[in-house]
Amino acid sequence: MINQLARRLGLKAMLIAPWLAMNLSHASEPVFVPKAQWVVDKVYAIVGPLGQRSVPNAGLNANYGFVVTEQGVILIDSGASAHSAALLEKAIAKVTPQPVRWVLNTGSQDHRWLGNDYFARKGAQVHALAATVQTQKTVAEQQVAGMSRFVGEQMKGTSPRHADVVHPGAEVSLQLGGVQIQWMDTSAHYPGDTMIHLPMSAVTFTGDLVYVDRLLGVLPQSNVRKANQAFARLAALSPKHVVPGHGRVTNMAQAQKETGDYYQFLIANIGAAARNLEPMSETLDKFASPMPFKHLQNFEDLHRGNMNRVFVDFEANP
Numbered sequence: 001m002i003n004q005l006a007r008r009l010g011l012k013a014m015l016i017a018p019w020l021a022m023n024l025s026h027a028s029e030p031v032f033v034p035k036a037q038w039v040v041d042k043v044y045a046i047v048g049p050l051g052q053r054s055v056p057n058a059g060l061n062a063n064y065g066f067v068v069t070e071q072g073v074i075l076i077d078s079g080a081s082a083h084s085a086a087l088l089e090k091a092i093a094k095v096t097p098q099p100v101r102w103v104l105n106t107g108s109q110d111h112r113w114l115g116n117d118y119f120a121r122k123g124a125q126v127h128a129l130a131a132t133v134q135t136q137k138t139v140a141e142q143q144v145a146g147m148s149r150f151v152g153e154q155m156k157g158t159s160p161r162h163a164d165v166v167h168p169g170a171e172v173s174l175q176l177g178g179v180q181i182q183w184m185d186t187s188a189h190y191p192g193d194t195m196i197h198l199p200m201s202a203v204t205f206t207g208d209l210v211y212v213d214r215l216l217g218v219l220p221q222s223n224v225r226k227a228n229q230a231f232a233r234l235a236a237l238s239p240k241h242v243v244p245g246h247g248r249v250t251n252m253a254q255a256q257k258e259t260g261d262y263y264q265f266l267i268a269n270i271g272a273a274a275r276n277l278e279p280m281s282e283t284l285d286k287f288a289s290p291m292p293f294k295h296l297q298n299f300e301d302l303h304r305g306n307m308n309r310v311f312v313d314f315e316a317n318p
């Protein structure tokens, strides 16, 4: 009798166990191992997953890049923590024995710069535009707290560190390791966001100006008008290879369809309605399901909120 009961319980436990494991420990999300992807010449991208920050992805849910020069590696964005910076370093080491000598921050979001300190301690020089650093300073504390909630222990040994070399102005040209760099403010997703163009290789790392495969997010601190202008600037640079802030390495055609056209859609429809003092909820209903963007990942979660923020922005600043 007891035996029988134990056997029945045992069987039941076996049936339940895999289901529990899946639901309690996010076992369904694979561990993300950053991997260098060759783009062109000596330019590489590291493409992060599209989901939220998590322990399995170490907060690296964004894109990174690097350029191998004879004097060392130029790294574009440093990761979300010391732990994740070390993961990026490992991916780079598979391509070249050169150390990371320069780190460039394209923006102020946690996963773009909280790895600065890790590379600086190893001798790298960190560069950023002044407006980027300004935003980083206002958000640093809350970002460390926020990232700790997502990745916990992985934040150990991480301290926010700003650039050693701060470039004033909205645009700068520099040369590192013989590589020409055109660096421009976009202020698209956050104030002081930037894009980095490498004219010799016709590659642009757009930071959070461009998202492909997933819908971009308009945050309260985003600025679709500046984003739209910056996108026009990007189109004028006419890069052959586009490394977006999120999504696969791509070309201008996809960037235009999934980002440029969306900025224009928001301005032409939602912004215009707000300027014309049309009612908000009817406007949001009317444009709830635009065909060209419906297929993008995160559409259901983000589109209405995006429209809402653009409406409020254009209402306040017509």
Ligand SMILES: [Zn+2]
Pocket: 062, 109, 208, 245, 246
């Ligand atoms: Zn981002």
